[in-house]
Amino acid sequence: MPVIEVIVKLKQGVADPEGENTRKALNLLGFDDVRRVRTMKVFSIEIESNKDSRILLKEAEEMCEKLLANPVIHDYEIRVRER
């Protein structure tokens, strides 16, 4: 059964307050050489079909446009794999 992995990350230049607060907390915990933290979200999507991976890739792009990512602030990457 194929699995689509969608990685949603903030566009370059968009503030990442969660990452920034994580950096501060790590510094406070003694990890002094942490300079920057960026956060990302991954959706692992199991598909019940035998569609070819080119079609799955196209569907995954539609999923991102319609639901998973906000084009104003997010970039996304898609990986299709069999498992």
Place this chain on the structure above:
Amino acid sequence: MPVIEVIVKLKQGVADPEGENTRKALNLLGFDDVRRVRTMKVFSIEIESNKDSRILLKEAEEMCEKLLANPVIHDYEIRVRER
């Protein structure tokens, strides 16, 4: 400068309401063959030092134990890479 990537995911068997609601929404949008969605979080941590990757791996494990992951519900993976 090395970058540590920490992937935090829910343990097998722990409910993932965000993933489940994403699956429902995708089904409602017409993506009928989506059977399951799991969500994960990635922290991309930039380190300002020349420590060797074994030491970085050990530090990253400490970061997970102290801050990034909750051992009751989360598993994590760590990758160290140069960039």
